[in-house]
Amino acid sequence: MSRPQxxxxxxxxRAAEGAILTPPxxxxxxxxxxxxxVxVxVxVxGLGLGAVRSASxxxxxxxxxxxxxxxxxxxxxxxxxxxxFLAAQNPPVTIVYSGQxxxxxxxxxxxxxxxxxxVATATALSTWDATxxxxxxxxAAAPAPATTSGATPGTTSALPTRTVVADIGLSDVFASTCFxxxxxxxxxxxxxxxxxxxxxxxxxxxxxxxxxSAEAAYYVFGFGATSGASPWTDEAWLxxxxxxxxxxRMIATAIGVPPGRWKGTGTTSSTDLLGxxxxxxxxxxxxxxxxxxxxxxxxxxxxxxAYQHFGQTCGYYPDRDATTNEKINVRDGHYAIWGPVxxxxxxxxxxxxxxxxxxxxxxxxxxxxxxxxxxxxxALEAQSHVVPPCAxxxxxxxxxxxxxxFAPPGACGCYYDKVANGSTSCQVCASAHDCPxxxxxCSYGYCETQ
Amino acid sequence: MTPPAARxxxxxxxVxVxVxAxGAIGxxxxCSLSLDTNGAQCARNQDCARFQGAVCDAVTHLCVPGVxxxxxxxxxxxxDPTVDAGTDGDPARGxxxxxxxxxxxGTASESSRGCRVAAGCAPCAPPPSLELLNGCSxxxxxxxxxxxxxxxxxxxxxxxxxx
Numbered sequence: 001m002s003r004p005q006x007x008x009x010x011x012x013x014r015a016a017e018g019a020i021l022t023p024p025x026x027x028x029x030x031x032x033x034x035x036x037x038v039x040v041x042v043x044v045x046g047l048g049l050g051a052v053r054s055a056s057x058x059x060x061x062x063x064x065x066x067x068x069x070x071x072x073x074x075x076x077x078x079x080x081x082x083x084x085f086l087a088a089q090n091p092p093v094t095i096v097y098s099g100q101x102x103x104x105x106x107x108x109x110x111x112x113x114x115x116x117x118x119v120a121t122a123t124a125l126s127t128w129d130a131t132x133x134x135x136x137x138x139x140a141a142a143p144a145p146a147t148t149s150g151a152t153p154g155t156t157s158a159l160p161t162r163t164v165v166a167d168i169g170l171s172d173v174f175a176s177t178c179f180x181x182x183x184x185x186x187x188x189x190x191x192x193x194x195x196x197x198x199x200x201x202x203x204x205x206x207x208x209x210x211x212x213s214a215e216a217a218y219y220v221f222g223f224g225a226t227s228g229a230s231p232w233t234d235e236a237w238l239x240x241x242x243x244x245x246x247x248x249r250m251i252a253t254a255i256g257v258p259p260g261r262w263k264g265t266g267t268t269s270s271t272d273l274l275g276x277x278x279x280x281x282x283x284x285x286x287x288x289x290x291x292x293x294x295x296x297x298x299x300x301x302x303x304x305x306a307y308q309h310f311g312q313t314c315g316y317y318p319d320r321d322a323t324t325n326e327k328i329n330v331r332d333g334h335y336a337i338w339g340p341v342x343x344x345x346x347x348x349x350x351x352x353x354x355x356x357x358x359x360x361x362x363x364x365x366x367x368x369x370x371x372x373x374x375x376x377x378x379a380l381e382a383q384s385h386v387v388p389p390c391a392x393x394x395x396x397x398x399x400x401x402x403x404x405x406f407a408p409p410g411a412c413g414c415y416y417d418k419v420a421n422g423s424t425s426c427q428v429c430a431s432a433h434d435c436p437x438x439x440x441x442c443s444y445g446y447c448e449t450q
Numbered sequence: 451m452t453p454p455a456a457r458x459x460x461x462x463x464x465v466x467v468x469v470x471a472x473g474a475i476g477x478x479x480x481c482s483l484s485l486d487t488n489g490a491q492c493a494r495n496q497d498c499a500r501f502q503g504a505v506c507d508a509v510t511h512l513c514v515p516g517v518x519x520x521x522x523x524x525x526x527x528x529x530d531p532t533v534d535a536g537t538d539g540d541p542a543r544g545x546x547x548x549x550x551x552x553x554x555x556g557t558a559s560e561s562s563r564g565c566r567v568a569a570g571c572a573p574c575a576p577p578p579s580l581e582l583l584n585g586c587s588x589x590x591x592x593x594x595x596x597x598x599x600x601x602x603x604x605x606x607x608x609x610x611x612x613x
Contacts, residue, residue, distance in 0.1 A: 210592045261612060308593065320590065329587075
């Protein structure tokens with residue numbers, strides 16, 4: 001597979017990145033202090049930023065065959081892997097991503113709100129090259145109204161001032177959870193359902209708490225200091241997100257506390273919340289909310305609480321227990337707070353995504369398009385702590401709506417168990433002839449019901 | 451020689467131990483002692499004869515109450531009201547599609563309640579949400595006792611309005 005060459009603008013951006021490191025000189029002679037400053041800058045950029053290369057002057061619109069994606073940050077790891085493979089295709093396709101929160105992703109498609117962001121204001125957008133390296137780029141909005149969906153594939157522009165509208169809005173919640181849509185989505189907007197995202201209540205590692213009920217969460221986040229739900233009565237330590245957050249909106253729907261009425265301390269991002277949750281001084285009185293991909297990546301610092309929904313008599317972890325990763329309780333309906341990742345897009349006249357490349361991205365993420373060789377989405381989703389639809393045994397069609405039994409064709413539950421936990425009790429198969437009558441289909445290398 | 455009273459006390463202790471042991475075994479095994487919750491319970495309706503009024507679900511291979519199995523909702527038929535799993539709160543909805551020759555025998559929720567066992571879990575894989583939320587499982591769960599830990603519950607144990 002050929003590796004695409006970076007666009008000229010990106011090349012220039014990397015050159016510019018090097019220019020940032022040029023030591024400041026006075027009268028052409030570097031001083032000792034300047035040399036020290038350069039050393040510090042080199043260390044900060046080299047060690048602190050890791051693989052993310054900041055291209056302060058890069059223009060996002062010069063990316064080759066761009067697909068603009070805006071919204072949830074929870075699905076970014078999956079998007080990054082898909083982006084890596086698309087960048088290696090011929091012709092290459094570049095995902096240009098802006099993590100703004102779920103409802104911003106919905107807004108970007110429903111209302112055509114232009115994308116913008118800049119390295120200088122820490123709002124830069126992301127792209128990925130064929131090696132998977134994340135690059136940053138700027139996108140400034142032009143004063144003129146939007147007329148097209150993104151840049152014309154394969155073209156470049158001199159200035160990053162054109163108006164760009166997202167091709168895909170990425171959201172952890174249904175559009176109706178963000179906006180009042182009594183008539184449903186507009187006819188030219190489609191909601192494609194991707195892997196299942198799970199939301200959790202979390203406490204610092206030092207907390208003795210192990211479970212929480214919907215009733216308790218209702219009182220804690222609905223009443224704050226007067227919740228009567230000890231030990232969670234100090235609003236300084238009741239950490240939540242904001243009204244744009246899919247995490248908060250999904251949990252709000254689950255516990256019956258509207259997003260605008262949450263008590264406690266708001267945070268600007270999952271990273272912000274994580275930092276406060278695990279800061280010195282936290283303990284039994286501390287409670288927060290996080291999506292599982294963030295929570296399970298930080299189990300050394302926090303515990304996920306078992307959750308007991310309204311009508312349940314016991315609380316369940318998303319997984320078999322607090323240490324595994326197979327999401328069995330999400331998949332079979334015991335753990336209640338989950339929903340599919342949504343990929344919203346505008347449809348063209350023929351009923352397909354207006355940007356054909358966006359259709360490819362949607363197909364890969366939702367599993368409806370055969371993934372390129374080497375891209376194991378089920379394994380990737382397991383590593384990212386989300387669940388592909390083919391591993392689910394229940395489904396729902398509205399936010400926290402009623403559960404229905406679900407037997408997906410081409411099931412991948414056994415394979416998901418294997419890649420998530422390292423083992424499965426399912427029978428290995430090469431074809432359906434290897435499988436018993438009770439699970440007659442050979443799917444993903446294991447005998448499944450269908 | 452052991453006095454008769456002592457023998458009686460020893461016998462009573464033995465009986466007590468046996469009762470406790472049997473009780474503990476019963477509690478540990480929970481639902482699975484009462485009903486077969488293995489992955490595949492049946493291949494045809496006759497296999498479910500041990501459960502009164504049950505039929506074999508052709509998709510899940512589980513014995514389900516005598517309500518006919520319906521076509522399983524999939525992404526392909528999503529939105530088709532004839533294959534909705536009956537989760538809209540209308541207990542009669544969707545119970546008219548027969549499978550395995552069994553006709554409807556009461557509503558889905560009535561049958562589900564009939565299937566519920568003393569342990570409080572529902573082993574028969576019926577579709578309504580609460581049955582799925584409380585379905586039998588061998589995973590670890592951690593109960594949160596609302597009545598003990600929440601001091602603001604209403605007199606009936608319900609939620610009070612938000613301030």
